[in-house]
Amino acid sequence: MSELLTDAPDADTALSGRFKVGLRFSLINTVFSRLATFAVGVLLARLLVPEEFGLYTTALVVQTLLLAFNDFGTASALVRHKGDVRPMLPTVWTISVGGACVVYLACVLSAPVLATGLGSPSAADLIRLLSLNVLFDGFAAVPGALLTRDLRQARRLVADILGLVANLVLTATLAVAGLGAWALVIGHVAGTGVVTLVLLIVTRQRPVFGLSRQHIHEVAKYGGAVVVASILMVLLQYAPQTITGRMLGATSLGFFYLASNVSSWPASVVTTTIERVGLATFSRARDEGVDLDRAASAVIGMVAVAVLPGGATLALLAPQVVELVYGEKWAPAAPVLAGLAVATVARVLADLVFNLMITAGSALSSVLVQVIWLVALVPAAIFATAHWGLVGMGWAVAAVACVVALPVHAWGLRRAGVHVPALLRGLAVPAAATLVTVAALLAIRLVVHDSLLYLLAGGVVTAVVIVAGWFAGRDRLNTALDAPAQVG
Known part of the structure; x- marks a missing residue:
């Protein structure tokens, strides 16, 4: 089992020290990601027309809603858990990966209905491709939660930067080649795949499956609340976009x-x-x-x-x-x-x-x-x-x-x-x-x-x-x- 589960950070064992170190690397990660995304966003805004952004937004609304409950709250339950998390991991792996597979298949089958309901019927195939991120997210839930739990954001920074580079390079290249909204979707999926792979490597994790009644109850109690609240937050964020698309085009x-x-x-x-x-x-x-x-x-x-x-x-x-x-x-x-x-x-x-x-x-x-x-x-x-x-x-x-x-x-x-x-x-x-x-x-x-x-x-x-x-x-x-x- 990885040292991640047992070793405390070396720099400062006080909570304020751990918080500031984690915050520092998380901030570096976020700022780098935003600046890179902003730069490519400016380029794409000048290459693409607003309608293409609208189609991509439709697919992104569906994906974000699915990701809100994709791991069924296992990541938050793992972060919140008091004590040794190792006995809990098989249950968390089973719920997060199994749930991701079910949600992915449901999205692939219902993509035309979802696209039509959001006012963009032509976005169905974009939704199908972007829903691959749901599968990746199921495998990323456990390693990502372990890094978050121990405030080890330096390792998360490595994964996110590599994924971002893959995403932005591919998106910009395909957009210049004239692929429109498909450039955004393909780049997004490729970047998520890279992040998932790197998270598994830096945490030395591999899926181990099993179920424990005690840990299922814990995930259901706290993870379930996180899932429902997360879905509601996504609806709060995207309800205005959905209403805009339906009423204004x-x-x-x-x-x-x-x-x-x-x-x-x-x-x-x-x-x-x-x-x-x-x-x-x-x-x-x-x-x-x-x-x-x-x-x-x-x-x-x-x-x-x-x-x-x-x-x-x-x-x-x-x-x-x-x-x-x-x-x-x-x-x-x-x-x-x-x-x-x-x-x-x-x-x-x-x-x-x-x-x-x-x-x-x-x-x-x-x-x-x-x-x-x-x-x-x-x-x-x-x-x-x-x-x-x-x-x-x-x-x-x-x-x-x-x-x-x-x-x-x-x-x-x-x-x-x-x-x-x-x-x-x-x-x-x-x-x-x-x-x-x-x-x-x-x-x-x-x-x-x-x-x-x-x-x-x-x-x-x-x-x-x-x-x-x-x-x-x-x-x-x-x-x-x-x-x-x-x-x-």
Whole structure:
């Protein structure tokens, strides 16, 4: 069995040290991936027409929904598990790989129905090919979860970089050759296959199958909640895209996809970075007797100090970003971007809250808050799209996220026994940083009228605010993660 399962990280055995090392490599991974994807995305936006992006988006919606429950929560259950995970591995392998095979076959058979239901019947074959990622994901679940559990993000970085290079090189080559949406799909599948292979190699894992009633129960209890909540999060993310495609057509869906992709830039860097260390950090804090309220407040505060100013900046700079980066033909995406940037900030905070509720053992609450959010979003999005078109859709997503989702998540945390006022205190500095950022950008707009200069100035101001906020919160983070909970 790999040393991964037994050895602690060598650099720093304190939880704060393990968290920061894992966070550092996860951030490097995320930033590298985003920059490379962004560069190729700009190239593809100039090579492909919006309708081709719309077809790819249809296939991607199906794949993302399938991946949400593909491993049936085994990865999250493995990360959360307290104690030796080796007896649990055969059960996890069986559920993740067996589930992947079933989901893959179901997707292949139902691809025409799925494509038609999403308003793009011609995307059926794209869906079939992209669903190969479901199979790969089933084999990647266990090695990926083991790396996440022990905060070993350096090894994950190797796998993801190799997969990304394969994906982007193949996608760009095929797009230049004129394959359109097929270039995106083929590159995506090839990259996922490479990542899966490398994960198996760096963790020295091979599938070992078997079932244990005890471990099935654990996966069903916590993994099941993760699956349902993940599906709901995917529906929350892609319901607006589905409604856009059905009501406004493939071209508008292409504009919405671009706006959605751009809106996730600052937030997704943080989200992707944190999702690989968030649940593991909260779970290890619980196992080591750390005050979970203080730990959560510090971690969420450090995340928010980057996400809140970044989201506000993107909302204010939306027209300049779309015009200068993608070109005038994508201008209809600019008005949508501001609303989606605001909504994405709420999604980042919701993801952290979800991990915190799972750690606290409140599986039902983690699902319930997502249900309420989705129930509010769908009718609001349909109504706004019918009355105000694409722009209405973008701001409906933002309104529901701020007015419904955030208060409901606070209620869910209270049900889970988490001290909400402590978390709100952790958001004080990020809120102040956001106000400073917005005021500075509005002042700059009064004197700088060139789009490029305004974009550069806004980026510099935001970066300075985020870095200052991060350094200001480091000591609080160290204290919170390493201090034992008080008994009494």
